[in-house]
Structures are given as C-alpha cells and as structure tokens.
Amino acid sequence: MAQFFKAQKRNNKTTRLPVLDIAVDTVDHHGKGICLTHKPIIVVANAVPGELYKIQITEQKQRVWFAKIVKVLKANEHRSAPFCQHYNECGGCSQQDFSASYQYQVKQDALEVFLRKNLDDSVFPPSVSFNDVLPYDDTVRTSIATDPKASKTPAIAYRRKARLSIDSRQASKVKIGYRAKQSNKIIDINVCPILDTPIQEPLFALTQVLKTLPIVKMLGHMTVLSDKQRQQVCLHLTKAPDYSALTQLKEATREIDLELTLELPESYEKSSPKSLVSLSNLVDAKANLAKCQKLNASFSICDDGETNIMLSPNHFIQVNAKVNIDMLKTAKQWLSLTKNDTLVDLFAGLGNFSLHFANxxxxxxxxxxxxxxxxxxxxxxxxxxxxNVLFKHVDLSDVDAFKELNIPENSTFIIDPARQGALELMQVFSKLKPKRILYVSCNPISFARDINCLDEKYQIKQIKALDMFPFTEHIEMMALLERV
Known part of the structure; x- marks a missing residue:
C-alpha cells in the first residue's frame, strides 16, 4: 500500500527570550560582563560590576546565556556620557560609557585573573603582578591638543592610523566611515574623536568633497596616517580612473591640508602588483604611470625622537603612538641590554623593536x-x-628555518606575534635556550597556551597591560620571561 508524506504543521509561534534585571559579578578577559549568580551564567556586553541592568537575553545555550543591555537601572560613579555623537551606532568604540582609567583597571584585573587561572604559580609567581595604572586624564573628553610634557594624557585622539570604508552605491547617499556595531553596514561619520587631532579637520573636509566627485564610485576604502608633522590619506581604487577624474580630484582638494596618495588597481595600465603613487605626481605625469615615480614607503614615524621608520598605508604599525612609546621604554628598562648581547626580534615587521634597540x-x-x-x-x-641589524625573511612556523640565522645560545628574544600566537616557536626556544624572552601579545589565550608549551623552565619576572585601544574591550600585554 502506498504511503504519502504528510507535512507536519509548522509552529509559527516565536519563543520570547527573557528580559531580566541583573547585576554582573565580574568582567572576563574579552571585556564582557559575567553574571555568575544566575544559572546558567549570563554574558552581557559592556556591563561592569557595581551597576544594575535590565537585559534582554539574545541567545540561550545549555551552559551560558548571552544578553544585551536594555536599560541601566543603577549606574556606578565611573559611568559618563559618550563623547562621540556616532557612538550608539558606530562599531569603532564599544566602551565610551566609562572613564578610560576605570576601563583600564577593569581590563587589567580581568587579564590577571585569566592568567592566574591558566598559568601555574611556578610560571607566574604570586609575587609578580600588574601594578601599573595608566595615567589617563579623564577630564579631557574632546579632541584638543594637549601638552606633551603633561604628567597625564587624555585617552582620546590616540589613533594615528585608521581605515575608513566607502559605500557609494547610491550617488545621493554616499557613506564614508566605519562599520556599524555587529554589522557590515557602513556608518557615515563626520567626526571621530579617537583619531589623532591634526588629521581630523582635513580628513572630514576631504570626505565631504569626495562625496561630490565621480571618482568616489571607484574607491573601495581609504587609509589615514597621521604623525606630528604630516597627515596623509591613501585612496584605494578598485577601478582605473582617467586623467579628467584625477585632475578634478586634485583641483577639488587643493585647499585641504594633507597629502593624498593613490593605490591604483592592477588594471591601471596593466600594473602588477598594485601601484602606490602621489596624486599630484600622477596628474603632473598626465596620468601616465610609466612616467610617474612609484612610492614604496611614503610616510614616516619617529616615536622616540631619533629613530625614523618608513612605511606605506598597507604596512602594520602600532596605531597608538603613546602606548607604543611606553612599551618601548618599558622594554628597554626590563631588558637592560648591553653591547655583549645578541637581540633576536621575531615578527619584526618594519623594525619597531630592532631599530630602537640596535645601538x-x-x-x-x-x-x-x-x-x-x-x-x-x-x-x-x-x-x-x-x-648591526640583520633583517631576514623567515617562515616563522618552520623550526628548521632558524638554523640559517646562526643565533647564539643565551640570546635575548623579543616576539610580537599576531593573535594566533607563536606555538611553533616554543620548539625553537627549547633548542636555543634564550636567556630572556620578551613576549608582546594581543591575545592572552594564545599567550597562556604558548607559555605552557615551553619545554625549558621559564618564569615571568615582569608583566604589564597595554591599553592600545582605549574605549574598546581589547587589552594587550607584555611579559618578560627568564630561564630559571
């Protein structure tokens, strides 16, 4: 007898997730508030101890729920009004509701709790702790120039490099800015207080001009670079512009006080790879790339007043100059390098550590x-x-590749890897037996994993949190390990 499939009736009723009034007990190393008294625990973004919230549960799992804040029912004394008009929709900053000093302390405490939990006391002795409180001036809530000799500095206006996205699908509603919170949607911005102060006015004068020009349809994104003396914006083109479009861009931006560079697509005169050129030079060459000088590194930074580092818009640098300077000073103090030492800088980049310590x-x-x-x-x-600086191209995941470097035993190592860490290097260290390792990390999870994989016995002697990105949940760190 034939049987026919009969579809079951769908239940169109949507399950309403709970709305609760709670307080969080702690903050984890991701910067999320955790309510431990509820079972299961609840993770709440942007929540801190000492406040009472009305929250909306957004996701339920067996052992953990996730929620967002609907309303702050009781605020603590560190809560303050956001200083940026785009804060509620822009995804650039996630924690402008509190003072920078308070955020730093909360993030530092959460980092120490995580590391104590994941590292043995023999590796991270109780006598070694985070005891540095970053001297932020929390009274400064606008992007104004400050005295560089002041004992305290504002946390705002810290970012010397940034990437702005461009959405030009609607000619009448061109958007230039950052991604929205938890979305690919671009938020059109006309101010960004976290950018270095000198770049702010010319940058947003430029974005307003670009919205009126046909060349905006050819742009994918722009990269902003700012230093004490120079401000530069690189326009990354996805299509090849003609001479008239380039001339129009030059004329329209003539009065804007910044350097304009272009990253041309491979389709531009069949250039491969992409070419970086000055807008002014390309126009002077009548848009003929063959007659225009290509740029390799078109910008420079000098954090210590002595060492110049050239770079292009596509190269990685530490975007927070103030924290980078503090990191370099701390490393110099901890390492106490001498003329008898060999320094090995892994993930050296453009030479942030190598060039500063070479002498x-x-x-x-x-x-x-x-x-x-x-x-x-x-x-x-x-x-x-x-x-005395030897730059070498090395596959840092290949243990055998280190043989050609001829690294002396008892050398001092500095490693500054990406978020995934440097697990393969732990095998290298077990063979080379470094005297000291300065590990700079942007991910405490991979840091703890790597340290636990060291064959030789190393112990943390110094440790410090690095607030590279104030007003966000991110926290970085540096630790000095010595062989015992």
Whole structure:
C-alpha cells in the first residue's frame, strides 16, 4: 500500500527570550560582563560590576546565556556620557560609557585573573603582578591638543592610523566611515574623536568633497596616517580612473591640508602588483604611470625622537603612538641590554623593536615572514645608519628555518606575534635556550597556551597591560620571561 508524506504543521509561534534585571559579578578577559549568580551564567556586553541592568537575553545555550543591555537601572560613579555623537551606532568604540582609567583597571584585573587561572604559580609567581595604572586624564573628553610634557594624557585622539570604508552605491547617499556595531553596514561619520587631532579637520573636509566627485564610485576604502608633522590619506581604487577624474580630484582638494596618495588597481595600465603613487605626481605625469615615480614607503614615524621608520598605508604599525612609546621604554628598562648581547626580534615587521634597540646591543637579528616588510626593514636600518641589524625573511612556523640565522645560545628574544600566537616557536626556544624572552601579545589565550608549551623552565619576572585601544574591550600585554 502506498504511503504519502504528510507535512507536519509548522509552529509559527516565536519563543520570547527573557528580559531580566541583573547585576554582573565580574568582567572576563574579552571585556564582557559575567553574571555568575544566575544559572546558567549570563554574558552581557559592556556591563561592569557595581551597576544594575535590565537585559534582554539574545541567545540561550545549555551552559551560558548571552544578553544585551536594555536599560541601566543603577549606574556606578565611573559611568559618563559618550563623547562621540556616532557612538550608539558606530562599531569603532564599544566602551565610551566609562572613564578610560576605570576601563583600564577593569581590563587589567580581568587579564590577571585569566592568567592566574591558566598559568601555574611556578610560571607566574604570586609575587609578580600588574601594578601599573595608566595615567589617563579623564577630564579631557574632546579632541584638543594637549601638552606633551603633561604628567597625564587624555585617552582620546590616540589613533594615528585608521581605515575608513566607502559605500557609494547610491550617488545621493554616499557613506564614508566605519562599520556599524555587529554589522557590515557602513556608518557615515563626520567626526571621530579617537583619531589623532591634526588629521581630523582635513580628513572630514576631504570626505565631504569626495562625496561630490565621480571618482568616489571607484574607491573601495581609504587609509589615514597621521604623525606630528604630516597627515596623509591613501585612496584605494578598485577601478582605473582617467586623467579628467584625477585632475578634478586634485583641483577639488587643493585647499585641504594633507597629502593624498593613490593605490591604483592592477588594471591601471596593466600594473602588477598594485601601484602606490602621489596624486599630484600622477596628474603632473598626465596620468601616465610609466612616467610617474612609484612610492614604496611614503610616510614616516619617529616615536622616540631619533629613530625614523618608513612605511606605506598597507604596512602594520602600532596605531597608538603613546602606548607604543611606553612599551618601548618599558622594554628597554626590563631588558637592560648591553653591547655583549645578541637581540633576536621575531615578527619584526618594519623594525619597531630592532631599530630602537640596535645601538644597545652587539648584534640584532630581525626575522619577519612578509618579504616586502623585510626589504623595507633593511631600508629603515640604512636610513638610521644601523649596520648591526640583520633583517631576514623567515617562515616563522618552520623550526628548521632558524638554523640559517646562526643565533647564539643565551640570546635575548623579543616576539610580537599576531593573535594566533607563536606555538611553533616554543620548539625553537627549547633548542636555543634564550636567556630572556620578551613576549608582546594581543591575545592572552594564545599567550597562556604558548607559555605552557615551553619545554625549558621559564618564569615571568615582569608583566604589564597595554591599553592600545582605549574605549574598546581589547587589552594587550607584555611579559618578560627568564630561564630559571
């Protein structure tokens, strides 16, 4: 007898997730508030202890619920009004509701709790702790120039490099800005207080002009670079512009006080790879790329007043100059390098550590996995007159590749890997037996994993939190490990 499939009736009723009044007990290393008294625990974004919230549960799992704040029922004394008009929709900052000093302390405490839980006391002794409180001036809530010699600095206006996206699908509603919170939607912004102060006015004058020009349809995004003396914006083109479009752009931006560079697509005169050029030079060359000088590194930074580092818009740098300077000073103090030392800088990049410490050591070996950055690192060494820095292109995940570096035993190592950490390097350390390892990390999870995989016995002697991105949940760190 034939049987026919009969579809079951769908239940169109949607389950309403609970709305609760709660307080959180702690903050985790991701910057999320955790309510431990509820079973299961509840994770609440942007929540801190000492406040009472009305929350909406957004997701329920067996062992953990996730929620968002609907209303703050009781605020603590550190809560303050956001200083940016785009805060509620822009995804750039996530924690402008509190003072920078309070956020730093909360993030530092959460980081220490995580590391204590995941590292043995023999590795992270109780006698070693985070005891540094960043001297933020929380009274400064607008982007104004401040005295560089002041004992305290504002947390705002810290970012010297940023990427702005462009949505030009509707000619009458061009949007230039950052992504929205938890979305790919672009929020059109006309102010950004976290950007370096000198770049703010010319940048937003530029974005307003771009919205009126046909060339905006050819732009994918823009990169902003700012230093004490120079401000630069690189426009990344997805289509090849003609001479008239370039001329129009130059004329329209003539009065805007910043340097304009272009990253041309491969389709531009069949250039491969993409070419970086000055807008002014390309127009002067009548848009003929063959007659226009291509740029390798078109910008420079000088954090210590002595060491110049050249870079292009596509190269990685520490975006927070103030924290980078503090990190370099701390590293110099901890390491106490001498002319008898060999310094090995892994994930060296453009030479942030290598170039700054080269004059303190006998030899510096700078290993980097990106060939382009190695070549620019060599140029930076020559620019600063440093003859004892050896930049090498090395696959840092290949243990055997380190043999060609001829690293002496008892060398001092600095490693500054990406978020995934440097697990493979732990095998290298077990063979080379470094005297000291300065580990700079943007991910405490991979840091703890790596340290636990060290074969040799190393112990944390110094540790410090780095607030590279104030007003966000992110926290970075540096730790000095010595062989015991």
């Amino acid at each position: 303190d050591v006998k030899q510096c070996i700078a290993a980097e996995g990106v060939a382009e950055m190695v070549e620019l690192g060599k140029q930076n060494a020559a620019l600063n007159g440093l003859i």
